[in-house]
Amino acid sequence: MDVDQFNRELLAFLAAASTPFHAVSALASRLQSAGFSPLRSDQAWSLEPGGRYYLTRNDSSIVAFTIGAEAAPERGMRMVGAHTDSPCLMVKPAPEKRRAGYFQLGVEVYGGALLNPWFDRDLSLAGRVSYADQAGALRTAMVDFRRPLAVIPSLAIHLDREANQSRSINPQTDILPVLALRAEPGTPSFRELLRDRLLVEHPDCGVREVLDYELCFYDTQPPALVGLHEEFIASARLDNLLSCFTGLQSLLAADGRQSCLLVCNDHEEVGSLSTSGAQGPLLLSTLRRLVPDEVTLAQLVANSLMISADNAHGIHPNYADKHDDNHGPLLNAGPVIKINANQRYATNAETAGLFRLLAKEEGVAVQSFVVRSDMGCGSTIGPITAGGTGIRTLDIGVPTFAMHSVRELAGRDDAAQLCRVLQRFYNHSGRLTPA
Secondary structure (H helix, E strand, O other): OOHHHHHHHHHHHHHHOOOHHHHHHHHHHHHHHOOOEEOOOOOOOOOOOOOEEEEEEOOOEEEEEEOOOOOOHHHOOEEEEEEOOOOEEEEEEEEEEEEOOEEEEEEEEEOOOOOHHHOOOOEEEEEEEEEEEOOOOEEEEEEEOOOOOEEOOOOOHHHOOOHHHHOOOOOOOOOOOEEEEOOOOOOOOHHHHHHHHHHHHOOOOOEEEEEEEEEEEEEOOOOEEEOOOOOEEEEOOHHHHHHHHHHHHHHHHOOOOOOEEEEEEOOHHHOOOOOOOOOOOHHHHHHHHHOOOHHHHHHHHHHOEEEEEOOEEOOOOOOHHHOOOOOOOOOOOOOEEEOOOOOOOOOOHHHHHHHHHHHHHHOOOOEEEOOOOOOOOOOOHHHHHHHHHOOEEEEEEOEEEOOOOOOEEEEOOHHHHHHHHHHHHHHOOOOOOOO
């Protein structure tokens, strides 16, 4: 695998995928270019051995799968899961605020965002808009302003001398982005500004009225290789678009002999309970369409395995005491198996053992992460998927710094190394259960 080429494509994907909607659009475009056929949930499916297919849900989640030319799904599907959403600032329904001579927008924090890094960033705005066209029909379209549109200025230290010791952030009052000087009477409302943007990006959309929207601010600084030797990747939304891209590249490179699946769910950062989240019906309903017979479905579940790919916490050199002594993953030292005795991760000895075997066959080093026993542990779609489907699952990821920040950091080699292991997994012709 050409690591440089892999990273160039990864950076391009990260730049394009400013929201879950844009991420799914980019994933679908790559799948279609690779010969995957789109499916619709409201239509009958005609699937063939060797076929390659994908479907989307809510424009923000996607499932892609192949019917093995040599192994039907009930003989065991090789599955990889990730999520498309990242913590961010979402625009409220009635957002316009005019204070102290400035025009601002009210925002709501989505997910467990690290808020301090959002200050003093060049922010743009993107997402999905619903509108009525000239005939009165309901339509939706994506928008992305793709330029610096707003900023959240910090309060100067002269006005808060204790800022470096004790400044806290009130998400209701302290993080409203500034867009302009206060609008004069007659200035268009925010929905009218969105109507104008729709006409710029979709000139033939026939928009009559903007009805509603799901929009979030994002940092316009592009993804980049950084470091003295360019050994790091710095970008927004590494958690978890890096895993979505890695899973996609692995699936596209699979040889097609086995039945394989990639699912990228929305709403992981807020609990996964939605029509398009991992706690919703998307995956299981797809599997039921593949094998409608309950006995055959039970065989598929028993013979399959899911790898939940979501970034892991790398050991931070300034805060090394936040890690267990023997479980501090290093950047550029290989993918990480995530383990938690209280089932916050779905890994067990059996699923971890298979991953270690596959990594060894690829010559890829593997690390382990266990949270300190005196600290709480985050979770992933892994336990949700395992509990909702009965499919054996393990949790892995690449080590990362600054998770949930507006800009995160990973190693330049780790995603490509993980891709090699996932491709080996997709091509694995042996049993997915112990002999």
